[in-house]
Amino acid sequence: MWKPDRLSGRTLYQQIADDIEQRISYGEFPPGSLLPSERKLAEQLGVNRSTVILAYAELRSLGIIESRSGSGTRVSKYKWGATPRHTPNWHRYTEGGSFLPNLPFLRRIREALRQNPALIDYASGELAGDLAPVEEINHLMSEKHYTSYLGYDNPQGYNPLRESLVSYLKQYRGIQTTDASILITSGSQQSLYLITQCLLSPGDAVAIEDPSYYYSLPMFQSAGLRLFRLPVDDKGVRPEDIRSLYKKHRIKMVFINPNYQNPTGLVLDDERRIELLDVASELGLPIVEDDPFSLTAYDGTPPMPLKSIDPIGSVLYIGSLSKIAASGLRVGWMVAPHAVVERLADARQQMDFGLSVVPQKVASQFLKSPYFQPHLERLRMHLLYKRDLLIEALHKELPDLVSFAIPQGGLHLWCKIIPEVNDNKLLEEAIRRGVIMVPGSVYGSDSGYVRFTFARPSAEEIGPGIAKFAAALRSVL
Amino acid sequence: MWKPDRLSGRTLYQQIADDIEQRISYGEFPPGSLLPSERKLAEQLGVNRSTVILAYAELRSLGIIESRSGSGTRVSKYKWGATPRHTPNWHRYTEGGSFLPNLPFLRRIREALRQNPALIDYASGELAGDLAPVEEINHLMSEKHYTSYLGYDNPQGYNPLRESLVSYLKQYRGIQTTDASILITSGSQQSLYLITQCLLSPGDAVAIEDPSYYYSLPMFQSAGLRLFRLPVDDKGVRPEDIRSLYKKHRIKMVFINPNYQNPTGLVLDDERRIELLDVASELGLPIVEDDPFSLTAYDGTPPMPLKSIDPIGSVLYIGSLSKIAASGLRVGWMVAPHAVVERLADARQQMDFGLSVVPQKVASQFLKSPYFQPHLERLRMHLLYKRDLLIEALHKELPDLVSFAIPQGGLHLWCKIIPEVNDNKLLEEAIRRGVIMVPGSVYGSDSGYVRFTFARPSAEEIGPGIAKFAAALRSVL
Ligand SMILES: Cc1ncc(COP(=O)(O)O)c(C=O)c1O
Ligand SMILES: Cc1ncc(COP(=O)(O)O)c(C=O)c1O
Numbered sequence: 001m002w003k004p005d006r007l008s009g010r011t012l013y014q015q016i017a018d019d020i021e022q023r024i025s026y027g028e029f030p031p032g033s034l035l036p037s038e039r040k041l042a043e044q045l046g047v048n049r050s051t052v053i054l055a056y057a058e059l060r061s062l063g064i065i066e067s068r069s070g071s072g073t074r075v076s077k078y079k080w081g082a083t084p085r086h087t088p089n090w091h092r093y094t095e096g097g098s099f100l101p102n103l104p105f106l107r108r109i110r111e112a113l114r115q116n117p118a119l120i121d122y123a124s125g126e127l128a129g130d131l132a133p134v135e136e137i138n139h140l141m142s143e144k145h146y147t148s149y150l151g152y153d154n155p156q157g158y159n160p161l162r163e164s165l166v167s168y169l170k171q172y173r174g175i176q177t178t179d180a181s182i183l184i185t186s187g188s189q190q191s192l193y194l195i196t197q198c199l200l201s202p203g204d205a206v207a208i209e210d211p212s213y214y215y216s217l218p219m220f221q222s223a224g225l226r227l228f229r230l231p232v233d234d235k236g237v238r239p240e241d242i243r244s245l246y247k248k249h250r251i252k253m254v255f256i257n258p259n260y261q262n263p264t265g266l267v268l269d270d271e272r273r274i275e276l277l278d279v280a281s282e283l284g285l286p287i288v289e290d291d292p293f294s295l296t297a298y299d300g301t302p303p304m305p306l307k308s309i310d311p312i313g314s315v316l317y318i319g320s321l322s323k324i325a326a327s328g329l330r331v332g333w334m335v336a337p338h339a340v341v342e343r344l345a346d347a348r349q350q351m352d353f354g355l356s357v358v359p360q361k362v363a364s365q366f367l368k369s370p371y372f373q374p375h376l377e378r379l380r381m382h383l384l385y386k387r388d389l390l391i392e393a394l395h396k397e398l399p400d401l402v403s404f405a406i407p408q409g410g411l412h413l414w415c416k417i418i419p420e421v422n423d424n425k426l427l428e429e430a431i432r433r434g435v436i437m438v439p440g441s442v443y444g445s446d447s448g449y450v451r452f453t454f455a456r457p458s459a460e461e462i463g464p465g466i467a468k469f470a471a472a473l474r475s476v477l
Numbered sequence: 478m479w480k481p482d483r484l485s486g487r488t489l490y491q492q493i494a495d496d497i498e499q500r501i502s503y504g505e506f507p508p509g510s511l512l513p514s515e516r517k518l519a520e521q522l523g524v525n526r527s528t529v530i531l532a533y534a535e536l537r538s539l540g541i542i543e544s545r546s547g548s549g550t551r552v553s554k555y556k557w558g559a560t561p562r563h564t565p566n567w568h569r570y571t572e573g574g575s576f577l578p579n580l581p582f583l584r585r586i587r588e589a590l591r592q593n594p595a596l597i598d599y600a601s602g603e604l605a606g607d608l609a610p611v612e613e614i615n616h617l618m619s620e621k622h623y624t625s626y627l628g629y630d631n632p633q634g635y636n637p638l639r640e641s642l643v644s645y646l647k648q649y650r651g652i653q654t655t656d657a658s659i660l661i662t663s664g665s666q667q668s669l670y671l672i673t674q675c676l677l678s679p680g681d682a683v684a685i686e687d688p689s690y691y692y693s694l695p696m697f698q699s700a701g702l703r704l705f706r707l708p709v710d711d712k713g714v715r716p717e718d719i720r721s722l723y724k725k726h727r728i729k730m731v732f733i734n735p736n737y738q739n740p741t742g743l744v745l746d747d748e749r750r751i752e753l754l755d756v757a758s759e760l761g762l763p764i765v766e767d768d769p770f771s772l773t774a775y776d777g778t779p780p781m782p783l784k785s786i787d788p789i790g791s792v793l794y795i796g797s798l799s800k801i802a803a804s805g806l807r808v809g810w811m812v813a814p815h816a817v818v819e820r821l822a823d824a825r826q827q828m829d830f831g832l833s834v835v836p837q838k839v840a841s842q843f844l845k846s847p848y849f850q851p852h853l854e855r856l857r858m859h860l861l862y863k864r865d866l867l868i869e870a871l872h873k874e875l876p877d878l879v880s881f882a883i884p885q886g887g888l889h890l891w892c893k894i895i896p897e898v899n900d901n902k903l904l905e906e907a908i909r910r911g912v913i914m915v916p917g918s919v920y921g922s923d924s925g926y927v928r929f930t931f932a933r934p935s936a937e938e939i940g941p942g943i944a945k946f947a948a949a950l951r952s953v954l
Binding site: 013014054057058061062063064076085086087088089090091093094096097098099100101102107114124126127129132134137141142143149150151152153154177178180181185186187189190193197198199200201202204217218219222223224252280281282283284285286310311312313314322326327328329330331336337338339340342343346347349350351352353354355356357358359362 | 491531534535538539540541553562563564565566567568570571573574575576578579584591601603604606609611614618619620626627628629630631654655657658662663664666667670674675676677678679681694695696699700701757758759760761762763787788789790791799803804805806807808813814815816817819820823824826827828829830831832833834835836839
């Protein structure tokens with residue numbers, strides 16, 4: 001009997017749904033006939049009952065089968081009656097489109113976390129729930145007369161939030177700007193997306209750090225961009241590499257995450273910053289500075305952004321509340337010349353009509369509130385504590401199998417696995433043992449690295465998580 | 478002396494900024510020299526002072542000039558010093574990108590509303606502020622322990638909202654579905670965007686109503702789609718037209734807004750609905766049903782969606798809170814086969830990482846709350862009242878210059894101007910006289926129509942707004 005293929009790229013339930021649809025169309029199950037119960041089919045196919053439930057739901061949504069409580073699941077008479085009727089071939093539609101799907105590793109990680117929420121999660125690049133300012137936000141939201149205007153808002157972003165950000169940027173990031181130069185986006189992510197869609201054209205060459213977060217974003221390829229690598233050493237990228245990429249490939253833009261870089265945790269060296277800005281101004285080349293992590297600086301003195309010393313306006317600056325407050329708020333911002341802000345705001349109006357005013361109001365209040373500074377201090381202490389727990393656990397569990405630089409800020413630790421190891425096997429084995437992290441190849445690096453987001457698991461989970469990881473690693477070596 | 482060109486496509490302040498930049502680079506203003514004061518330059522150029530302020534801000538953000546309070550605005554020494562330094566040519570970047578800008582008429586309308594908030598606004602396709610459930614939402618937001626989880630959420634949407642929507646769709650729209658088949662988006666707009674980006678490929682042909690909202694969305698062209706028209710008569714589109722478009726152009730999808738269509742206010746005839754679904758299933762053709770207006774039915778009995786009688790699953794159904802509650806919440810949804818939902822959720826994760834959980838929580842509570850039904854009843858009464866005020870005003874002010882069908886639901890009235898008229902002149906003259914509406918050509922129709930959104934102005938503004946419009950119309954005939 002047919003069994004779904006666990007190694008194929010398609011999910012089990014889709015394979016099952018397709019199989020049943022074929023069997024129906026071939027007459028194995030005539031119109032109106034009863035299908036096997038979910039439990040029985042699950043047994044036959046050797047899958048979870050929930051997988052069969054999903055397969056049946058899919059077929060039901062396509063009108064191919066019908067379920068009535070009490071009388072089981074039957075082949076739909078209408079669909080399979082006299083006249084030939086065709087459900088659109090949805091699978092073919094989902095395989096079309098110019099926008100590329102996420103990397104297989106990232107989809108696998110998402111699926112694993114969905115299937116087993118008890119996994120110790122070193123993979124999700126975000127804060128643990130108890131590090132977010134939940135109480136503070138609750139409190140701000142409960143204030144009266146909060147939502148006074150609820151119409152389509154300026155697609156550039158809610159005015160009071162842009163005004164709060166002018167002060168925030170000055171006070172915390174040394175950036176002088178005006179509200180006309182600020183665009184509010186759904187996290188840094190949407191800023192990056194808008195830049196790739198609206199300022200760059202298919203075929204354009206851009207430079208990105210290697211390794212970097214940007215490698216995990218097929219959105220760059222979806223926009224038809226050609227990516228060139230800027231290798232990162234312990235001082236960050238080398239500015240002269242930009243010059244040579246420009247000469248060779250006429251790169252149009254440089255994407256940089258200079259402070260506690262994702263995934264390496266590194267900070268771009270001060271001298272290189274000056275040089276980088278010199279090269280940019282010499283070449284008239286825009287730099288996109290993605291700066292979500294700075295305020296997590298464990299010693300309380302965040303590195304200042306390129307934008308704060310950008311003499312002639314080469315830098316598009318991107319910030320976000322995701323890594324310093326709450327990623328679920330989806331509040332990010334870009335500082336850019338007004339012409340750029342206008343172009344992006346105009347485009348995003350067609351994409352989503354702007355960000356909901358509700359979280360923008362919350363964010364605006366939060367940044368101005370007396371909660372913000374103490375929240376940051378608490379956050380830094382906790383991150384430092386968790387970082388140290390992770391380092392301790394790695395030293396204890398894997399004393400001579402790993403090596404790493406110690407990050408001074410941010411959420412991640414970039415860990416080299418010294419012996420040779422297969423990324424895929426290691427990930428699957430880790431999942432099987434109850435822990436999950438991101439294989440380094442997602443970030444464009446050679447295999448043999450993993451990214452641990454120590455901000456995400458609870459302090460109690462950090463040690464046991466690494467014990468599980470160590471067992472997984474040893475078992476696949 | 479040079480003056481900015483008011484008829485050029487570029488904004489005045491940009492023209493001024495470019496001019497000054499040129500004059501600096503040509504040595505007219507040497508490094509360190511003082512520029513004219515904002516007031517003086519405004520006088521010289523015959524523009525508002527605020528325009529010059531914006532031009533200077535732009536140049537400041539580019540590092541080209543510097544202002545210090547008390548000592549005026551000077552040409553930056555650093556930028557124009559010894560070494561040649563180049564700010565990126567931001568204007569060229571904003572003209573690149575594969576995503577097309579909004580239609581000129583729509584940008585003009587946005588700009589006019591921004592410049593003069595006192596305009597009587599028949600243009601913004603949304604509810605007046607006092608028709609939104611602001612108090613109710615305030616109340617729901619003030620409930621305690623509201624925001625318990627604030628991490629990256631499932632990109633498919635917040636679970637409790639999807640569950641609330643399962644009940645809502647069953648009770649109000651006759652649609653049976655499960656939360657696995659629901660995708661939450663930033664309004665209907667983002668559902669449409671995701672479909673065009675992820676399910677269709679450049680070069681694909683699609684059919685849209687003529688006139689329709691979709692014509693106002695360059696996003697269709699940005700995705701490289703070829704658009705074919707389905708003319709709308711008083712019963713809506715003709716299903717046989719779909720068959721012939723399919724034969725001729727192999728259309729891949731049909732976009733329909735069957736209930737109180739934007740802009741015509743028409744409802745697709747019952748028999749045609751059945752025929753339409755027959756054609757779709759005969760051809761295996763997907764129908765996108767955009768259904769934001771139904772619950773505004775003035776008599777309280779909304780037309781049911783195609784999706785509720787879709788026997789084999791041809792329909793992707795889209796809904797939204799924008800037109801029945803508040804557009805600034807940015808909460809919309811799509812009902813689709815799970816495979817489609819997964820594909821779109823995966824893509825949107827890269828675009829914006831999903832919708833903020835805060836408005837999703839609010840929306841979920843609101844739909845389940847005892848406020849929802851009374852809100853709808855109040856909304857319908859007010860819309861009917863405003864519609865009647867508009868009709869009365871049109872009869873009074875323009876008895877023999879206009880004709881229109883009377884909408885039974887929705888926010889808009891589609892008004893034919895009987896004598897020949899120039900869209901552009903009429904719009905500019907209306908703005909000059911303090912009222913704004915959308916020229917019909919935005920929706921792909923021949924000129925000679927306008928769309929009045931009577932839901933947007935206050936009841937007190939409706940009569941005076943039409944009086945201004947009538948004066949504008951007569952003056953351009
Ligand atoms: C470097 C970097 N940029 C951008 C993002 C996107 O974050 P958000 O959209 O939540 O601000 C991330 C998230 O992991 C990141 O690490
Ligand atoms: C027919 C139609 N579809 C979609 C939209 C987008 O609305 P939203 O994204 O606010 O739900 C509109 C708004 O005018 C509309 O009229």
